[in-house]
Amino acid sequence: MNEHEPDAPAASGGPGASRPWAPPGQPVDHARIDELLAGHALHALDGSDQLEAERILTEHLPTCERCRGTVSQFRAITADLAFASRPKEPPEMLLPRLRMETLAVPVDQSPQTRPPAAHRMSKIGSWLSAAAAIVLIGLILWNAFLHVRLSQLTGTQSDFNKATNVISQPDTKRVTLDSFHTRAPVLFGYREEQVVLQGLDVEAPATGNVYRLWLGKDHDRFRFVHDFKPRGGVVALVLDFDARKYDRIVITEEPESARPTQPGSDVRWSATLKATPVASGSDQPAA
Amino acid sequence: MGDREELDRLDLELHARLRDGDPTAFEELYRRYAPGAYGLALRVTGHELLAQEVAHDAFLALWRAPEAFDPSRGPFRSFFLSLVHHRAVDTVRREERLRRRTDRAANLEPFLGEDVAEDVVEEAWIASRRTEVRKALTELPDEQRRVVEMAYFGGMTQAAIAQELRIPLGTVKTRTLAAMQKLRRFLETSE
Numbered sequence: 001m002n003e004h005e006p007d008a009p010a011a012s013g014g015p016g017a018s019r020p021w022a023p024p025g026q027p028v029d030h031a032r033i034d035e036l037l038a039g040h041a042l043h044a045l046d047g048s049d050q051l052e053a054e055r056i057l058t059e060h061l062p063t064c065e066r067c068r069g070t071v072s073q074f075r076a077i078t079a080d081l082a083f084a085s086r087p088k089e090p091p092e093m094l095l096p097r098l099r100m101e102t103l104a105v106p107v108d109q110s111p112q113t114r115p116p117a118a119h120r121m122s123k124i125g126s127w128l129s130a131a132a133a134i135v136l137i138g139l140i141l142w143n144a145f146l147h148v149r150l151s152q153l154t155g156t157q158s159d160f161n162k163a164t165n166v167i168s169q170p171d172t173k174r175v176t177l178d179s180f181h182t183r184a185p186v187l188f189g190y191r192e193e194q195v196v197l198q199g200l201d202v203e204a205p206a207t208g209n210v211y212r213l214w215l216g217k218d219h220d221r222f223r224f225v226h227d228f229k230p231r232g233g234v235v236a237l238v239l240d241f242d243a244r245k246y247d248r249i250v251i252t253e254e255p256e257s258a259r260p261t262q263p264g265s266d267v268r269w270s271a272t273l274k275a276t277p278v279a280s281g282s283d284q285p286a287a
Numbered sequence: 288m289g290d291r292e293e294l295d296r297l298d299l300e301l302h303a304r305l306r307d308g309d310p311t312a313f314e315e316l317y318r319r320y321a322p323g324a325y326g327l328a329l330r331v332t333g334h335e336l337l338a339q340e341v342a343h344d345a346f347l348a349l350w351r352a353p354e355a356f357d358p359s360r361g362p363f364r365s366f367f368l369s370l371v372h373h374r375a376v377d378t379v380r381r382e383e384r385l386r387r388r389t390d391r392a393a394n395l396e397p398f399l400g401e402d403v404a405e406d407v408v409e410e411a412w413i414a415s416r417r418t419e420v421r422k423a424l425t426e427l428p429d430e431q432r433r434v435v436e437m438a439y440f441g442g443m444t445q446a447a448i449a450q451e452l453r454i455p456l457g458t459v460k461t462r463t464l465a466a467m468q469k470l471r472r473f474l475e476t477s478e
Contacts, residue, residue: 035460038467043376044438044445072361077470079365081439082372083417084424085330087322090342094325095317098343102310102350 033060034070041074093161096168159236166196166238177249177269186235186251186269190243195225199235210256213237214263215246215273222250224260247273291412298363305353313350320364321346323413324371331375331442332382341378345371364413372439379442423473431466434459 033056039045040053061067167174167189177186186199197213205211210229216222223246228237243249251269258264298319304312321342328341348355349367356366424432437443437451445463449456 035464038464039438039445039460041467042435042438042463043373044443044448044463046444046446049445073471074467075361075369076365077467077474078372078439079361079368080416080420080470080474081424081435082323082327082368083413083420085323085327085440087326087417088329090321090325091335091339094321094339094343095314098313098317098346098350099310101347102313 028060028064030066033067037067037070037074041071041078043078091161093164159238160198160234163196163198163236163238166191166194167198172196173274175249175271175273177251177271179269188249188271190241190273192244193240193242195237195239195241195243197228197235197237197239199230201233202230202235203233204230205253208256209253211268212252212254212260212263214250214252215241215243216248216250216263217246222248222263227256227260243273249273291416294364294410294412295362299358302353302356302358302363305349313346316349316367317346319410320367323364323368327368327371328375328378330440331372332379334382337378337382338375341371341375345374348374376442419474423470426473427466427469431462431469434462435466435470438463 036045036049036053036056039049040057045053056067057071061071166172167187169191172189172191172194174187174189177188179186186197186202189196189198210227212227213225214222215225225241226237226239228235249269249271250263250267252264253266253268254260254264298316301312301316301319305316324345325338325342328338328345329335332338332341345367348370355370356363360366424435427435433452434445434448437448438445441448443451445459446456449459452459
């Protein structure tokens with residue numbers, strides 16, 4: 001096939017270009033139609049070419065069996081092209097997220113195809129039980145997740161997903177931390193031998209400072225748990241630590257060089273926990 | 288199981304159940320098509336988070352309006368992967384300013400050196416078709432394969448391709464049509 005060199009005005013479909021299909025009885029420019037249909041199948045047209053292709057599809061195709069066949073073949077090719085990309089398992093939280101959202105969005109069905117309400121509720125009920133553990137917080141988390149900046153490192157996103165997994169567990173207790181300094185949401189979760197801290201849009205501490213996580217009980221006895229700094233505004237920590245015997249969480253901002261003996265006065269976030277009696281055991285934090 | 292007819296029959300069955308609002312059918316379709324959809328979206332967008340959003344939107348659209356698939360117009364997988372591709376391309380064009388040229392170049396690396404599927408279990412027919420499509424692409428002349436890849440996997444319009452390659456728009460169109468016609472012949476004979 002000869003290539004266009006240079007571009008022919010008619011092929012560009014400009015304002016003055018003639019239509020490639022003609023009135024009845026006159027020859028049709030199928031070569032040009034094929035070019036437009038090929039570009040359309042690849043979703044690669046814009047401007048006047050796109051408009052031209054759409055008019056071919058709506059005005060010419062109904063009367064032209066040849067072009068209907070061409071469209072069908074090109075569609076099959078573009079569908080096949082999808083197979084040239086490497087398949088990859090999506091992030092594991094995608095399906096739970098879809099489960100939550102499909103619970104809220106019923107299938108758009110015509111009355112004729114809609115099943116009886118009781119049958120439908122039964123099906124939805126089976127999903128509710130599976131998703132109950134995450135429904136309460138999932139929407140909040142995922143709404144926040146969507147705002148993770150595109151420029152962030154993959155590792156941060158991976159940590160965030162891990163934190164989400166832990167915080168979504170049915171036995172995890174969750175507390176939203178209060179702050180007088182920032183509106184950035186920080187969520188603390190704890191379960192047997194594990195704590196998780198998750199936040200978005202958290203501003204970095206001042207240069208030379210870190211945030212310090214403390215857990216306290218009986219009002220004034222605090223234990224240092226971990227230092228951290230947000231990465232790109234994201235906090236996603238999962239620590240092996242049993243927080244169930246503590247009744248308060250405090251996050252302070254302190255000089256990184258200061259020894260973590262007791263919480264400093266610059267409290268950034270805090271919340272009350274509901275302490276539960278547990279057997280004594282190891283609660284050394286380990287990231 | 289693995290032949291195309293059986294795959295199509297099961298897809299139709301799942302789609303019929305999906306129209307009845309059966310969430311287990313949705314999950315089964317997700318299991319079958321999520322890796323392909325996510326892989327395609329990742330290839331086009333070049334970004335994991337964007338790819339995840341594309342796959343999410345496509346599956347949610349499928350749940351919301353399953354009647355958008357018309358079995359008389361082709362197999363379900365063609366419909367769904369086209370849906371994913373369109374959304375991925377739209378996303379790329381919206382997010383174009385976020386993509387660096389080097390990302391695009393990486394996206395258009397040849398297929399031959401890649402593992403076909405890492406840790407992904409596929410229907411036998413799909414795995415076989417994947418190999419055939421890759422082979423068909425490699426048999427195209429370089430200049431024709433390039434425009435198809437830039438359009439399909441790069442999400443570029445023909446006008447943008449012409450600008451990028453510094454060739455007339457008409458040449459892009461001609462190469463695209465020639466490539467599509469060759470692919471049709473290659474893939475028809477391998478079916």
